[in-house]
Amino acid sequence: MGRPTEPFFWTLFSAGGMLAALVLPAVCFVLWIAAPLGWLATPDRAGWLALLAPPLARLALLALVALSLFHWAHRFRYTLYDGLQLHHLYGLIATVCYGGAATVTLVAAYLLLRLG
Amino acid sequence: MSRRRFHPRWFRRRTPIFWWLEKGVYVHFIVRELTSLAVAYAAALLVVQVAVLGAGAEAHARFAALLASPWAVGWHALVLVGLLYHTLTWLHLAPKALVVKLGGHRVPDAAILAGHYLGWLAATALVALVLVRS
Numbered sequence: 001m002g003r004p005t006e007p008f009f010w011t012l013f014s015a016g017g018m019l020a021a022l023v024l025p026a027v028c029f030v031l032w033i034a035a036p037l038g039w040l041a042t043p044d045r046a047g048w049l050a051l052l053a054p055p056l057a058r059l060a061l062l063a064l065v066a067l068s069l070f071h072w073a074h075r076f077r078y079t080l081y082d083g084l085q086l087h088h089l090y091g092l093i094a095t096v097c098y099g100g101a102a103t104v105t106l107v108a109a110y111l112l113l114r115l116g
Numbered sequence: 117m118s119r120r121r122f123h124p125r126w127f128r129r130r131t132p133i134f135w136w137l138e139k140g141v142y143v144h145f146i147v148r149e150l151t152s153l154a155v156a157y158a159a160a161l162l163v164v165q166v167a168v169l170g171a172g173a174e175a176h177a178r179f180a181a182l183l184a185s186p187w188a189v190g191w192h193a194l195v196l197v198g199l200l201y202h203t204l205t206w207l208h209l210a211p212k213a214l215v216v217k218l219g220g221h222r223v224p225d226a227a228i229l230a231g232h233y234l235g236w237l238a239a240t241a242l243v244a245l246v247l248v249r250s
Contacts, residue, residue, distance in 0.1 A: 021206040022239035032192035036184040072156035
């Protein structure tokens with residue numbers, strides 16, 4: 001199709017897909033299933049703040065969030081086009097998906113910066 | 117595509133919206149694509165956790181209680197299924213996307229797949245090391 005932005009978004013999609021595949025199942029299981037059920041102990045609030053104190057740790061979390069979101073944006077966009085036959089809404093869907101991912105990424109960056 | 121005003125209308129058969137329910141492989145394809153929703157949800161929930169962390173001890177405790185409700189745990193078990201589906205389908209695509217040559221020979225798909233599973237294992241161990249406290 002010759003869209004110049006395509007390789008850029010595909011790279012984000014690909015990197016996000018790999019990072020999410022490797023990391024997110026463990027994160028989901030530990031933080032949102034095992035810890036709430038009391039199977040495993042996770043950091044308390046002070047522990048979290050200590051964990052996120054180094055700038056590199058915040059950057060890593062931001063990268064995980066951003067790449068996962070852009071993975072979703074790219075994949076979901078084409079699911080809407082092809083799955084629901086919405087090719088006529090090309091621009092709108094792309095704007096909502098990538099714009100949504102970018103917005104949440106900016107919010108995450110702000111929150112991580114503000115964490116003190 | 118350029119939007120010319122007087123473009124002739126092509127004759128095309130319309131594809132029904134639920135075309136992907138016709139065959140098992142199509143359903144599998146759509147389900148695989150929809151696992152990206154679980155990925156986005158997990159990312160968004162991590163952002164919420166950072167927000168709650170910054171909002172103070174009381175908010176943090178309230179959110180922990182919310183996460184411990186049976187509904188939340190059940191929902192996150194469903195999210196985990198989606199994430200695992202994403203991981204498995206993603207890793208199994210790797211040998212198709214990646215052609216590695218070593219000493220003039222193509223590394224067999226099984227070896228590439230095994231490498232990716234090892235990577236998953238290592239990443240999982242790393243997450244546990246960072247997040248699990250005794």
